[in-house]
Structures are given as C-alpha cells and as structure tokens.
Amino acid sequence: MTRWIEHVGVLHVHSVYSDGRGTVPEILAAAREAGCRHVVLTDHDCLAATREGWGGVYDDIALLVGCEVTPRRQGHVLLLDVDHCDGYAARHNRATLDAVQAQGGKAIIAHPMGADLPHLRIRHKPWFEWDHPVVRGLEIWSYSHDWVDRVAWWRFPFAYAFWRRPQEQVRGPAPEILATWDRLGAARPVAGWGGLDAHAFRVGLTGWTIFPYARMFGFLRNHLFIPEEALRADPAGAVRAALLNGNGFTCHDVLADGAGARAGALLPDGRCLQLGQSAPFRPGTVLTLSLPRVADVTWVENGRARWRERCSRLAVRPGVPGVHRFEARLDGRPWLFTNPFYLRAEAH
Numbered sequence: 001m002t003r004w005i006e007h008v009g010v011l012h013v014h015s016v017y018s019d020g021r022g023t024v025p026e027i028l029a030a031a032r033e034a035g036c037r038h039v040v041l042t043d044h045d046c047l048a049a050t051r052e053g054w055g056g057v058y059d060d061i062a063l064l065v066g067c068e069v070t071p072r073r074q075g076h077v078l079l080l081d082v083d084h085c086d087g088y089a090a091r092h093n094r095a096t097l098d099a100v101q102a103q104g105g106k107a108i109i110a111h112p113m114g115a116d117l118p119h120l121r122i123r124h125k126p127w128f129e130w131d132h133p134v135v136r137g138l139e140i141w142s143y144s145h146d147w148v149d150r151v152a153w154w155r156f157p158f159a160y161a162f163w164r165r166p167q168e169q170v171r172g173p174a175p176e177i178l179a180t181w182d183r184l185g186a187a188r189p190v191a192g193w194g195g196l197d198a199h200a201f202r203v204g205l206t207g208w209t210i211f212p213y214a215r216m217f218g219f220l221r222n223h224l225f226i227p228e229e230a231l232r233a234d235p236a237g238a239v240r241a242a243l244l245n246g247n248g249f250t251c252h253d254v255l256a257d258g259a260g261a262r263a264g265a266l267l268p269d270g271r272c273l274q275l276g277q278s279a280p281f282r283p284g285t286v287l288t289l290s291l292p293r294v295a296d297v298t299w300v301e302n303g304r305a306r307w308r309e310r311c312s313r314l315a316v317r318p319g320v321p322g323v324h325r326f327e328a329r330l331d332g333r334p335w336l337f338t339n340p341f342y343l344r345a346e347a348h
C-alpha cells in the first residue's frame, strides 16, 4: 500500500530575476524559516534562475523553477517543464500554449479572473483559453490578488488592517473561479491550488517590506501528498507530479495550520483514492475527510454544495458519478480547499 507523505510548500514566488526583492538563497532561507518543504519559483517572462543552475533540492527543500508569462496581456500563466519562454509575451494565448506544448511544458493558470486596478497600474484581463491540453491546473485562490483587489489609497485603513491580520481580511477563492474549476473537472482532471504571487515588495524609499517572504510563506500553502518512495527517489520530480496531478489541498494556514488533514475515497473493491485521482464510479464508494479541528465543511458534488456540516470528520456516499471535493471554513473565513476525487461514469 502506498504510504503518502504530506509535503507543505508554496506556489508562485518572484525573485530578483524579475520584480521580486529576494535572491534564491534568501527565498530558500525564508521557506526554511516558515516550515515549507517546497517552493515554486515563477519569475516574469524569464528562466534566468534555471540558466544560473537553480532547481533541485537544497537541504530538505525542493525548488522548482518555472516562469510566469503574459501572453499579449491577456492574463498570466505559470509554466513548468520549459527550457525557454523567449517571445512568449508577444504571442496570443493559444500560440503561447502551443509553444509550451511543443517543448513538453505544462501550464497552471495564475489569478484567472484578472484585475483592473488603474490606480495601482494593474490591468490584468481574465484568462479565457481553458481547453488546451497543457493546462493542468489553476490558482483557485491568489493571495496577493485577494488583498490587492481591495487596496486603494482612499482605503488605507483597510490596507493597514490587512497587513496586521491578513487572515481576517481575505475573501478566499472567487465563486466564479471555483465554478470554472468544477466545470473543467467535469471533462478532465485540472489541479486547483493556492498561489501567493509573493514579491516581498518594498514601499517606496521607506525600506519597509509589506510582506517579507518568510511571513507570506505562512499564509496560504499547498499540502501535497506524495508517495514515500517517489519522494525519496526524486523529491523535486515528486513535488512536480503531485502539483500537476492535484494530489492534495490548499490551506489558509495562517488561520489554523491544516497539517494533518486527510481525505480519501474508499472504493467498494477496497482501493483508496488520493485527492486528484480518478476511478470509475461505483455505488458504495465512501468519501472521507478528517481535519485537525472542527470546521464548517461542505461537500461539493459536480459544482453544487451537496452537504454541509460542522465537524472534524465527515464520511459521505456519493450517489452519482462526477467531481467531488471538500471545502472547509472557520468562523465564516475561507480555510481549506481540497482537490477533487474524479468518479467517472463508465462508458457503455
């Protein structure tokens, strides 16, 4: 039986290779301080970190180096498994994804809803190119966008409140993004993760860093489940596979640490699926979720809330095939979002 190891880390981090403020060694040190075991570095339109030899395992931290490209300013996409991204920013979205596919790359759509914030000189258009086979995942929750969307100079008190206690201010995944994710999952597995978009920006000449990496790396994290043997053989490769396959959940760990949460789909033949895995639907399948604390749990079945309960352990029996996932909130605040189990209708 596979022994799954929980592996906590962060997605979507910028360094000095683009507009982030930290070097790779500083980012690795921050990850260690925050208790993260993997970091996915995604600098804008460049793979300079790869060219300079970064990527792999540093002590106990797996560093994946990808990039974030901006096709013709029609949204942003994170790329993994690519050797270059030269000229991608000048192309249309589909042409970019075709070029990614041609070099064997994979795509995770960043902050898919976009943002129009002229006062911050941010004009991101929503992503629209979803059906391309290289799209393997999306950020269901972009932590930076969650708060940046609400910041404006005339709302300074909010910005200060956010800085003090961000866990009480963020709104969580947008319902439209979750709906898109559920719709995509009906056709094929698409991983959903939290992304930080961490930059460790400094404010003007004050030298004050809004969210230093080590602090932000404790906010929203992805808890991957990785087979023990794969992790031992090739930690960075195993992290990459778990991210692309949706094996795990994303958790607002600054609210309450989600470590120890587990979910499974127990099939009538005795097999147990990990999050992100697929199997033909069989009546009698039991989906379970256990949490390290009591929360308001929702079982989402094919995009609809099927059951709600305040509990730390839930077992449900889906009556229909499809996409089944869990969400959990603490005192009304967004907390934990699992990837789905895909229980497919059998073709007759």
Ligand SMILES: [Zn+2]
Pocket (backbone or CB within 6 Å): 068, 076, 110, 111, 197
């Ligand atoms: Zn972006």
Ligand SMILES: [Zn+2]
Pocket (backbone or CB within 6 Å): 012, 014, 068, 110, 197
């Ligand atoms: Zn970014």
